[in-house]
Amino acid sequence: MTCGIVYAPSYLNHEQSPSHPERRERLSYTLDQLVEEGIFDLPQITLLTPKPATRDDVLLVHTPEYLQFLEKTSITGGIIDADTYVPKDLIHDALLAAGGAITGADAVLNQVVKNCFVLARPPGHHAGRSQGAGFCYLNNVAIMVRHLQRRGLRRIMILDWDAHHGNGTEEIFYDDPSVLFCSVHQYPFYPGSGRFEDIGVGDGKGYNINLPIPAGSSDKVYQYLLEEIILPLADEYMPDAIAISAGQDNHFTDPLTGLALTAHGYAGLMQEICILADSICYGRIIAVLEGGYSVEGGLPYTNLGLIAAMAGLDISNIREPEIYQDILEKVISEDALPQVIKMVSELKKKLSDHWYFIRRYDFR
Amino acid sequence: MFTGIDIGGTNTDIAVIDSQINTYKVPNSDGLENALSKISTFGRLAVSTSQPLNEIITGHTADIRTITIPGPGLVYPGAVKGAVSHRGDIVEPIDPNEIQKIIKGQHARAIAIAGKFSVRNDTLEKQVYDIVSQYYSDEQIAISSPIGALDFPARIHTTKFNARIKGKVVSLIRQIQRVNPDFYFVTSTGGLTSPSRALLNPMVLFHSSPATVANGAYYLSRNENCLVIDIGGTTTELVPLKDGKPVYESVVLDGSKTLIRAVSATSIPYGGDSCIRSELCPFRAGNSRSFGGGEPTLTDALNVMGARIGDAGRSAVLDHADAQRAVHQYLELVSSAVKEYHPHILVGTGYLAHYLLSDIAERAQTTGIVPEHAASANAVGAAVSKVSLEVHIHVDTERKRLTLNGLSYPYKDARDEEHLIAYVKELIRDIARKEGAPEEDIADIQVLSYSSYDVVRGWRVTATITDMILAIAPGISVEAL
Numbered sequence: 001m002t003c004g005i006v007y008a009p010s011y012l013n014h015e016q017s018p019s020h021p022e023r024r025e026r027l028s029y030t031l032d033q034l035v036e037e038g039i040f041d042l043p044q045i046t047l048l049t050p051k052p053a054t055r056d057d058v059l060l061v062h063t064p065e066y067l068q069f070l071e072k073t074s075i076t077g078g079i080i081d082a083d084t085y086v087p088k089d090l091i092h093d094a095l096l097a098a099g100g101a102i103t104g105a106d107a108v109l110n111q112v113v114k115n116c117f118v119l120a121r122p123p124g125h126h127a128g129r130s131q132g133a134g135f136c137y138l139n140n141v142a143i144m145v146r147h148l149q150r151r152g153l154r155r156i157m158i159l160d161w162d163a164h165h166g167n168g169t170e171e172i173f174y175d176d177p178s179v180l181f182c183s184v185h186q187y188p189f190y191p192g193s194g195r196f197e198d199i200g201v202g203d204g205k206g207y208n209i210n211l212p213i214p215a216g217s218s219d220k221v222y223q224y225l226l227e228e229i230i231l232p233l234a235d236e237y238m239p240d241a242i243a244i245s246a247g248q249d250n251h252f253t254d255p256l257t258g259l260a261l262t263a264h265g266y267a268g269l270m271q272e273i274c275i276l277a278d279s280i281c282y283g284r285i286i287a288v289l290e291g292g293y294s295v296e297g298g299l300p301y302t303n304l305g306l307i308a309a310m311a312g313l314d315i316s317n318i319r320e321p322e323i324y325q326d327i328l329e330k331v332i333s334e335d336a337l338p339q340v341i342k343m344v345s346e347l348k349k350k351l352s353d354h355w356y357f358i359r360r361y362d363f364r
Numbered sequence: 365m366f367t368g369i370d371i372g373g374t375n376t377d378i379a380v381i382d383s384q385i386n387t388y389k390v391p392n393s394d395g396l397e398n399a400l401s402k403i404s405t406f407g408r409l410a411v412s413t414s415q416p417l418n419e420i421i422t423g424h425t426a427d428i429r430t431i432t433i434p435g436p437g438l439v440y441p442g443a444v445k446g447a448v449s450h451r452g453d454i455v456e457p458i459d460p461n462e463i464q465k466i467i468k469g470q471h472a473r474a475i476a477i478a479g480k481f482s483v484r485n486d487t488l489e490k491q492v493y494d495i496v497s498q499y500y501s502d503e504q505i506a507i508s509s510p511i512g513a514l515d516f517p518a519r520i521h522t523t524k525f526n527a528r529i530k531g532k533v534v535s536l537i538r539q540i541q542r543v544n545p546d547f548y549f550v551t552s553t554g555g556l557t558s559p560s561r562a563l564l565n566p567m568v569l570f571h572s573s574p575a576t577v578a579n580g581a582y583y584l585s586r587n588e589n590c591l592v593i594d595i596g597g598t599t600t601e602l603v604p605l606k607d608g609k610p611v612y613e614s615v616v617l618d619g620s621k622t623l624i625r626a627v628s629a630t631s632i633p634y635g636g637d638s639c640i641r642s643e644l645c646p647f648r649a650g651n652s653r654s655f656g657g658g659e660p661t662l663t664d665a666l667n668v669m670g671a672r673i674g675d676a677g678r679s680a681v682l683d684h685a686d687a688q689r690a691v692h693q694y695l696e697l698v699s700s701a702v703k704e705y706h707p708h709i710l711v712g713t714g715y716l717a718h719y720l721l722s723d724i725a726e727r728a729q730t731t732g733i734v735p736e737h738a739a740s741a742n743a744v745g746a747a748v749s750k751v752s753l754e755v756h757i758h759v760d761t762e763r764k765r766l767t768l769n770g771l772s773y774p775y776k777d778a779r780d781e782e783h784l785i786a787y788v789k790e791l792i793r794d795i796a797r798k799e800g801a802p803e804e805d806i807a808d809i810q811v812l813s814y815s816s817y818d819v820v821r822g823w824r825v826t827a828t829i830t831d832m833i834l835a836i837a838p839g840i841s842v843e844a845l
Binding site for chain 2: 009012018019020021023024025028029032033035036037038041263296300301304308313314316317318319320321322323
């Protein structure tokens with residue numbers, strides 16, 4: 001079984017304006033890297049072509065009014081917020097991004113591939129039911145999750161490791177226990193939400209887990225969160241599939257954020273999640289690209305690292321070139337981990353009624 | 365005057381074209397020198413050398429040491445320090461001592477050097493080359509950047525083969541230049557190249573035979589859509605033509621992709637020299653008896669059945685029934701392969717086409733034709749080909765860098781896409797012109813792919829990066845038409 005990569009050259013089409021950070025250059029170096037590494041010739045890799053999502057797919061998540069707004073504004077051009085314009089013809093690119101996530105999910109469910117990485121643009125996790133925001137129009141991951149449930153899967157875990165809180169996804173599933181939303185993000189930061197106290201409402205209480213971390217958080221912090229919360233959480237929830245909102249803006253060279261994850265850290269993270277997925281959900285992982293704006297020093301290496309980990313390749317040489325070493329040393333903060341440990345212990349108190357693994361540790 | 369030479373498995377074919385076409389066959393057993401001595405030093409000479417190169421490539425494994433400069437990313441064997449980025453910047457230096465140590469510590473026959481993204485900047489490969497060349501001669505070292513295309517694993521693989529055959533190509537060049545100093549080689553796509561360009565990526569000479577057959581069959585028959593069947597001494601090749609052009613595919617060797625494109629052909633391991641033991645065997649054991657060999661062959665079987673090829677008397681060791689069985693076996697095998705292509709017309713070439721084609725065509729339920737001079741269509745194809753080249757170009761307006769097949773070329777600020785393409789087209793024409801291509805052959809330059817994007821730093825466009833592939837397509841030279 002192989003790792004699928006969902007990609008089409010039309011994923012380079014979308015551009016809000018020529019100098020916007022969410023631009024086609026984001027994927028250009030990544031593609032150079034993948035082609036130069038011969039990724040698409042490997043037997044462990046299958047290239048999948050995205051099909052656009054249908055209106056019905058979109059309406060699984062978004063309101064009819066919002067979809068109509070996007071369709072209309074795509075004719076004239078328009079604006080959602082200061083970071084998010086609607087360029088002409090946007091709807092085609094947005095539908096192809098959401099459709100790419102669905103294409104990936106179907107390939108995994110149909111056992112064409114074991115897991116899948118969707119290199120889609122534009123991203124989606126800030127988009128809520130009835131509004132876009134933060135470079136996002138349609139919530140690709142949310143639409144894909146609802147599609148998986150439409151095809152019969154019961155529980156889905158979403159791990160959102162984009163540096164920004166996935167507020168759109170949180171809003172969509174806030175009261176829904178059939179989707180476990182877990183977000184690791186820089187805090188305080190755009191979009192302002194994502195406090196660890198927000199654990200869901202109604203039936204969904206306890207199924208919304210925010211892991212806010214301070215600027216300067218390094219590989220160590222992510223490793224700690226993985227071991228302390230994410231892996232045991234997944235193990236207890238037993239999802240039928242894991243969806244990843246794979247924002248690559250935690251990388252230490254990212255110009256818009258302040259986190260300090262390395263390419264090797266990314267690959268290691270993904271490798272651990274693959275091992276977990278193998279044991280609980282037949283290895284089903286669908287990762288969808290979200291943010292990530294370090295186009296030269298970050299994205300080519302992090303994206304390659306994720307794909308290498310998902311395809312079971314050797315990740316020991318996944319790293320950035322040495323010239324970036326100075327930046328890493330400047331960005332890393334040693335204070336981050338103690339703060340995160342404190343946050344986690346508070347979070348556990350809030351969640352202990354909902355999760356056995358937390359109570360069990362308390363007794364020890 | 366155009367002269368074409370194809371060195372095959374059994375014979376060397378020569379075609380000389382001026383007001384009329386003359387073709388000759390010289391047995392390889394007489395040596396290449398002998399064949400070369402028969403041609404005039406006047407006019408244009410094109411040589412297809414796939415056979416001697418194929419022998420090296422499919423022969424014993426050679427002792428080739430590969431040095432890779434992978435930088436960050438996946439893991440590759442033979443890795444040394446150093447890295448080039450996507451933009452062609454050197455982001456990690458090489459360690460000369462590390463290279464020295466490697467070279468001193470082994471005694472390979474040749475060295476292959478390949479760096480990741482070297483097609484965007486070949487400096488590191490050149491630095492390693494300089495160290496290696498203290499111990500090895502130039503013809504024993506191959507570097508990967510002139511191959512031009514991205515795909516590092518395939519480039520490593522191709523460079524290894526380049527290192528393996530470079531020495532042989534150098535000696536062929538010396539041998540042929542004694543007769544004609546300005547000759548051309550035929551490449552695997554059927555285009556011509558100067559010897560000096562061929563030395564940058566010698567594997568383009570591999571597998572040129574089907575390409576010469578395709579060109580020759582089209583030139584002689586003017587059939588644009590057909591299946592060419594070339595019946596040689598060692599093999600029978602099926603080459604489909606569509607709109608007068610063959611189909612191209614990537615060459616796969618030892619199970620891995622190379623960056624060489626070649627004319628797509630089905631090779632059946634039977635030909636006129638396939639020996640007959642209890643039945644027809646898929647190999648040759650010397651010449652046919654009618655050409656002085658020891659064992660009876662398919663050619664001898666045809667003689668027993670009434671043909672007059674060579675000294676037909678010597679073929680008589682076969683009895684009629686065995687001969688008939690061998691010929692039938694061959695016809696069955698080939699016609700079933702032909703049927704897979706569903707051809708409307710079958711064009712036969714090679715020295716046995718006259719004797720076998722009508723039977724093959726009948727069995728495959730199609731029409732067969734054998735054009736005049738079909739016996740040496742491969743040499744005709746070599747003679748009439750045109751200079752062709754395919755180049756990968758990367759332009760970075762901030763670094764003011766333009767690389768063409770891995771080599772740095774003068775950068776020029778172009779106002780827009782149109783001007784940039786016009787500029788690089790002229791660069792390509794210049795290369796072809798220097799190799800002696802006539803203006804009519806290089807007027808049309810195809811843009812096979814073009815992609816461009818802006819580099820944005822701090823909300824400002826700071827550069828434009830463009831990648832493109834352009835080509836002068838292979839085919840038949842205007843001068844020969």
